[in-house]
Amino acid sequence: MDHDATSRPVPAAVPVAVVGAGTMGAGIAQVAATAGHHVVLVDAVPGAAGAALERLRAVLRRQVDKGRMTDAEATAVVARIEPAGSVDGLPEVGLVVEAVPEDLTLKQGLLAGVAAGQPPTTLLATNTSSLDITAIAAAVPAPERVLGLHFFNPPPLMRLVEVVHGAATAEAPLARATALMRAWGKTPVRCTSTPGFIVNRVARPFYGEAQRVVQEGIADPATVDWILREKCGFRMGPFELTDLIGQDVNYAVGASVWEQTGHDPRYAPTEFQRALVASGRLGRKSGEGVFSYAAEPAAARPDPDLVLAERLGSGPVEADPLARTVAMLVNEAVDLVHRGEASAADVDTAMRLGVNYPRGPVEWGRQIGFDVVAEQLAALDRAHPGGRYRPSPALTDGSLT
Ligand SMILES: NC(=O)c1ccc[n+]([C@@H]2O[C@H](COP(=O)([O-])OP(=O)(O)OC[C@H]3O[C@@H](n4cnc5c(N)ncnc54)[C@H](O)[C@@H]3O)[C@@H](O)[C@H]2O)c1
Incomplete structure (x- = not known):
């Protein structure tokens, strides 16, 4: 050529x-x-x-x-x-x-x-x-x-x-x-x-952690959404966002990444979302998803439990929707960089522009401390063994600091 x-x-x-x-x-x-x-x-x-x-x-x-x-x-x-x-x-x-x-x-x-x-x-x-x-x-x-x-x-x-x-x-x-x-x-x-490229790969835990927090009975969807919006700066919470995207569309993207990575447990679909899709509760487009849209414009959104939100934020990482989500986003982002699939700067740019994240996840990890994120993931891995929470080597090898 x-x-x-x-x-x-x-x-x-x-x-x-x-x-x-x-x-x-x-x-x-x-x-x-x-x-x-x-x-x-x-x-x-x-x-x-x-x-x-x-x-x-x-x-x-x-x-x-x-x-x-x-x-x-x-x-x-x-x-x-x-x-x-x-x-x-x-x-x-x-x-x-x-x-x-x-x-x-x-x-x-x-x-x-x-x-x-x-x-x-x-x-x-x-x-x-x-x-x-x-x-x-x-x-x-x-x-x-x-x-x-x-x-x-x-x-x-x-x-x-x-x-x-x-x-x-x-x-x-x-x-x-x-x-x-x-x-x-x-x-x-x-x-x-790489499966999902940057945005559709790194964003997976934003949805997956929220669904697991609800499945585990830690908090209800409205409270999880409130925490991620109000305490973390995301424009929308994961449940209202997936209701907007369509639970079926979001499920299909996640399942595709899971299939293409040989069923890596990091991307395993949740029973919570599988049930929503199976029952036709697809979100806004079907009038019912995680939340109900039947009474638009006065859609009946349950109130967040603000007392619970405060308590979860000062408890262990396993029960903290914000810390769990951010730790997993950072892990996903640095792992992509570690495997040589994108640069740290491009991952951060992609997540800020593609899905409006308040901060690039690599930079976020740097601010929290990659060692702190590694400890949070280790605690999550002890609570939920099986590989989903395995820390990326990039968190501890010093390559990103
Ligand atoms: N919709 C999104 O949000 C989005 C975002 C990013 C990427 N994509 C990707 O972009 C692609 C298109 O998605 P879309 O949402 O625009 O789909 P779409 O269904 O709105 O449009 C596809 C168009 O392709 C035409 N078409 C089908 N076969 C054709 C052929 N052989 N030759 C010429 N035209 C043909 C169809 O008539 C249709 O108008 C897909 O690969 C999708 O994954 C979609």
Whole structure:
């Protein structure tokens, strides 16, 4: 491969193709067009790409009405997007981003087909949330230019993009993609194709510890949410957040990480969430989840037990929802760094921008003291043996201090 050609940033004039005009694809097309690219937006469903463009036109019209952009700017963005019904006949582009449904065979076939009509310098990106980039690239000619560009929803508003490399991805295409994301106004972070990448991996204990605290009868969900919001600075507690995301969606992400890590006990799903999903209590979208939403707007949320919250905060770590959660988040974050899957700075940036954490978990661990976190995990491990609470070697080997 021509190293120099792949190291050059993709100039704004180079056309981009986005395949899949659903939630993510339409948003990514908007971001690329706003950055000045001509964008071919492809969707296999007849009329879907055109409909996405119409929705964008309406969104931008409202932006113009609110004075956030000029009429000329809005018109120019829409004019740069060309809807298409198929990737057949796609012109040469500098970057393809696929955002079709989460199915390995579908994504492999699509990128392999697209690759056949593009020069070897074209970057081929997948927006997959959970599939292995190495596995997707394996089916594609010149897999060194296949990488993950994991945008967050909604792409025009969320600054974070995880730039993910598989085993075959070369450095030059990664550097080009990273520079391009910066040119699009995004904050790129780099990571390997580890299950869950950074955000969906490190965030697991935020949900899992809360569910275990409730399962163990330590506190009720409203009190756990209150502690994590009010005492810890998270924007939402884990139960109200999973009710918003959808208990089924959150369960599936966790189960996927658990499967892909060979059933590592750190990610084992809880009976608490399994029961919610099995009974159809999926959260806001089903009217009932951990909390009830039937009486909207005056949704009946139980009051937190503030006396209990204070007592738990001064007790042992095993019964302290805040200390347990933070210790596990720190452990997960430093372990990712320890395995060489992402840098400490990128992990912290990803968690602050991707899920609005009040602090980056590596920095948080440094403030608490990695030795203190290791002691907390050791106490949790004695109380709940089995490997879930095993401390990362990075907490005690001095590599992060
Ligand atoms: N929704 C999210 O919050 C989110 C966030 C990050 C990443 N992702 C990932 O982004 C991808 C897309 O997710 P989404 O939520 O936008 O899905 P979506 O269902 O909203 O959109 C997918 C679109 O792809 C089209 N499509 C299906 N097969 C096609 C084909 N062969 N060629 C062209 N178009 C085809 C569908 O018609 C549909 O419009 C998935 O891999 C998902 O895991 C989703």
